[in-house]
Amino acid sequence: MSLLDNKGLFHVSAKSRAALYPFITVFALTAVLSYLVAQPLLRPLAWSTLLSFFAYPLFRLLKDRLFRGRFPIIAAALTTAAIVLLLVIPALFVGLSIAREGIRLYGYLADHFLRLGTNPLADLEALLPEGWVARLNPLLEQLSFLSGTLRQAATWLGSSLATASRGFLENAFRLGYQLIVIAVASFFLLKDGHLILQFVKDITPLSSDQRDAFFGRIRRMMVAMIYGVTLTAGLQAALGIAGWLFVGLPNPAIFGLMMFILAMIPFVGTPLVWGPAALYLILAGQVRDGIILLIWGIVVVSTIDNLIRPIFISEGSKVHILIVFTGVVGGLSAWGFLGLFLGPIILTMFVFLLDTYRLAWRDAREG
Numbered sequence: 001m002s003l004l005d006n007k008g009l010f011h012v013s014a015k016s017r018a019a020l021y022p023f024i025t026v027f028a029l030t031a032v033l034s035y036l037v038a039q040p041l042l043r044p045l046a047w048s049t050l051l052s053f054f055a056y057p058l059f060r061l062l063k064d065r066l067f068r069g070r071f072p073i074i075a076a077a078l079t080t081a082a083i084v085l086l087l088v089i090p091a092l093f094v095g096l097s098i099a100r101e102g103i104r105l106y107g108y109l110a111d112h113f114l115r116l117g118t119n120p121l122a123d124l125e126a127l128l129p130e131g132w133v134a135r136l137n138p139l140l141e142q143l144s145f146l147s148g149t150l151r152q153a154a155t156w157l158g159s160s161l162a163t164a165s166r167g168f169l170e171n172a173f174r175l176g177y178q179l180i181v182i183a184v185a186s187f188f189l190l191k192d193g194h195l196i197l198q199f200v201k202d203i204t205p206l207s208s209d210q211r212d213a214f215f216g217r218i219r220r221m222m223v224a225m226i227y228g229v230t231l232t233a234g235l236q237a238a239l240g241i242a243g244w245l246f247v248g249l250p251n252p253a254i255f256g257l258m259m260f261i262l263a264m265i266p267f268v269g270t271p272l273v274w275g276p277a278a279l280y281l282i283l284a285g286q287v288r289d290g291i292i293l294l295i296w297g298i299v300v301v302s303t304i305d306n307l308i309r310p311i312f313i314s315e316g317s318k319v320h321i322l323i324v325f326t327g328v329v330g331g332l333s334a335w336g337f338l339g340l341f342l343g344p345i346i347l348t349m350f351v352f353l354l355d356t357y358r359l360a361w362r363d364a365r366e367g
Contacts, residue, residue, distance in 0.1 A: 043338060044178040048185035050341055051083050052193060054226050058082060059190045076191035083186050084179070206356065214352055221319060221348045225341050232308050233263035236301050240270050243296040247289035249277055263305070264340050265332070266325040270301050323347050 038045070062075040189196070197215075204211050237260035244252045255277070259270040274297040281290030324344050331343020 041181055043335075044181040045185055046338055046342060047178075048182045048189060050222075050226060050338075051087060051182065052186045052189040053222055054087075055079050055083050055186075056190065056193070072191055076187050079190050080183055080187040084183055210356055214349075214356070217319075217348060217352050218345060221345050222341075224319075225344055229264050232305055233260050235308060236260070236263045236270055236304055239301045239304060240274055240297070243274065243293050243301065244277070246296075247281060247286075247293050249281075249293075259301075261332075261337065261340070265328050266321060269305070271297060274301065319344070319348050319351075323351060 056079075059075055059079040062078055063069065063072055067075055201211055201215065204214070206214060237256050240259040241252045241256040244255060249255070255273050259273045262268050262272055263270050274293055278290045278294040278297065281287075281293060284290075327344030327347040328340055329343075331339025331341070331346070333339070335342055
């Protein structure tokens, strides 16, 4: 006999509640132990879930069209291989490029800070645009007493560079391990994902209509974030890198990643990257390149967001923009890049459940 009434609310007698206490105790203990077992894998499992959702249309195409409903294992294996080859491995190469450029940038700054501590007026010319040093000479003459502080900064930067180099090697092994976990989990999520989803639906303590609305809301949000926001941000970052390379600015991979992340944050966007860069070029005397980058950013990079995002998102996630903004910024702070996707999804689930409770409680009071 179901413990839910027609409104989706729990109604358990006192006798049944007492009989549930031992089960709840054992269940809570095993849940805690299961979390401790799975905790090291939660991040790659979350990535595999997102990647599997992203690649699921390919799995359905292979299974239903190519194999005509047969050989789901082969379809899942081919889709997993596509995830690894087309998504994960390029991401690893981008990560390696960013790490390499980051280490080079650290070394460049460390070298100039070290020289800056002994000869500030001469060596600042390598860091500032042409003509700036002459304007700042009165202030720069006061930097002689800061030489000790600058040397300490250079020492700290050098030690940070050494630490980053060791950490990069450790991260390379960890990324390889996580890649194996992502590949294995993605294969089974693609092959048996419908069974897992049905199991989660069955244990969700909501009525049938509420379950459909709940999972429909989650699906719309995942489509909006993974397809709409990600693909639009990727296109903006690619166009931004093209303009960046055209005007000859250094470290395109690092600033391209910054544009990619900022493009996914509401009310922020890529102007925070190419805008200061264009201003720097203009102040450095490269007025033509600065204007070109500024026009390219305004006309192409920024407007592509308004043209492409609605096509990808279609009817949209139907979630208030404040929830999306809070989820993106808070998720980014809590879980890094993965939080850009998990944050809005988790907040959407919470708000939906809270609204479901509000409606059920209102019906109970009025009934």
